[in-house]
Amino acid sequence: MPAEIDRNELRRLVEAGAQLVEVLPEEEYAEDHLPKAISIPLGRLDDEASTTLDTNRPVIVYCWDIA
Amino acid sequence: MSPRAAWRLESLGFGEVYEYRGGKLDWMAAGLPTEGTNAKRPRAGSLARADVPTCRLDERLGDIRDRAREQGWDAAVVINSERVVLGLLRAKELDLDPDQQVSQAMRPAPSTFRPYVLAEEMAAYMRDHERVSVVITTSDGRLVGLLRKEDVGA
Numbered sequence: 001m002p003a004e005i006d007r008n009e010l011r012r013l014v015e016a017g018a019q020l021v022e023v024l025p026e027e028e029y030a031e032d033h034l035p036k037a038i039s040i041p042l043g044r045l046d047d048e049a050s051t052t053l054d055t056n057r058p059v060i061v062y063c064w065d066i067a
Numbered sequence: 068m069s070p071r072a073a074w075r076l077e078s079l080g081f082g083e084v085y086e087y088r089g090g091k092l093d094w095m096a097a098g099l100p101t102e103g104t105n106a107k108r109p110r111a112g113s114l115a116r117a118d119v120p121t122c123r124l125d126e127r128l129g130d131i132r133d134r135a136r137e138q139g140w141d142a143a144v145v146i147n148s149e150r151v152v153l154g155l156l157r158a159k160e161l162d163l164d165p166d167q168q169v170s171q172a173m174r175p176a177p178s179t180f181r182p183y184v185l186a187e188e189m190a191a192y193m194r195d196h197e198r199v200s201v202v203i204t205t206s207d208g209r210l211v212g213l214l215r216k217e218d219v220g221a
Contacts, residue, residue, distance in 0.1 A: 002073035002084040007094055010087050018085070023072040032101040032183075034094055042068055045075055055080050062087035063068040 010034075010060060018058040034062070095183035096206035111189050112182020114219060115203040115212030121146050124153060128172045129165025131156065142200055144210055145173050151208045152179060157199070179204040182211050189214060190221040 005013070014020050020037040022029050029039035040048050042063075053059055073086040087093075095101060098112050120135040120143040135143045141161065145154035154173030163172045179202045180189065193201065193216045203211040 002070070002077060002086045004088050005085045007087070007089060007097060007099070009085075013085065021072070022091070023068055024091075030103055031105040032091065032095065032103040034091065035100065035102055037102075042072055045072055046079070049076060049079050049081070053076075053081070055082065058083040058085065059076060059081055060085040060087055061069050061072040061076065062090045063072075065088070065090040065092040 005060065010062075013058055013060060016058075018060050019053055021053070021059060021061045022063070023061050024063050028064070037062075093206065096181045098182040098205050098211060101183075105185070109186040109219075110182060111180055111184040111186065111203050111214055111219075112211050114186055114189075115182070115214040116218065117212040119144055119210075119213035121150075121210065122156075122169055123147070124168065124170040124173075126169045127165070128156075128161070128163060128167050128169055131169060132161040132165060135161065142213060144202060144213060145169055146210055150210050152177070152202055152204050152210050155202060177202050179208070180214070181206065186219045190216075190219040193219065193221040 014036055021040050022033050022037045023042045025041050026039055069086050073084050076084045120138055120140050122131045122143050122145055124145060131143050141158040143156040144152060146152055154175045155177040156173050160172045160174060182203055200213050200215045203214050
């Protein structure tokens with residue numbers, strides 16, 4: 001079950017090498033994204049997750065807020 | 068959207084999946100840096116004057132007025148020990164009876180804005196609402212600074 005984290009845990013995990021993924025549309029990522037985040041819009045997750053991400057390393061997903 | 072993404076990744080075989088529920092809104096509201104085309108545009112948080120005079124609820128109004136004006140300010144922000152904003156003293160309030168306490172004179176619970184709001188959006192708001200200055204705070208209410216209309220060209 002995916003664990004919910006706050007911004008402090010996020011920073012710690014990213015420093016420790018976790019992959020950070022913004023799942024919003026590409027245009028929104030282009031305007032503003034968290035440092036070190038990559039863009040995989042939700043609709044492309046199935047196709048791109050296995051090629052872009054490493055299944056053996058932690059991965060964090062986020063969008064604008066919970067919505 | 069992110070809960071769906073997190074569950075989907077687990078089903079695709081990712082063993083360690085986390086979800087940052089606060090998301091970009093929480094990150095930016097805390098005044099943390101972002102990257103991207105908007106990141107280089109001026110925002111309320113970077114333009115706000117962090118050196119605005121501050122005071123506590125139980126201080127004497129006349130003392131704050133003198134201190135603020137000596138520093139060239141016509142405003143002061145009332146905060147607690149955690150820097151959470153409790154009120155605002157504008158020129159009008161600073162000129163009230165100097166012997167009363169700040170808590171009696173201040174404008175309580177002033178409307179505040181988050182640091183990530185773009186300068187041009189703040190300028191439009193301040194023009195439309197005829198505001199001379201607005202308080203910029205983080206999402207947990209802590210003072211970032213006072214943004215004056217001249218800071219955003221309004």
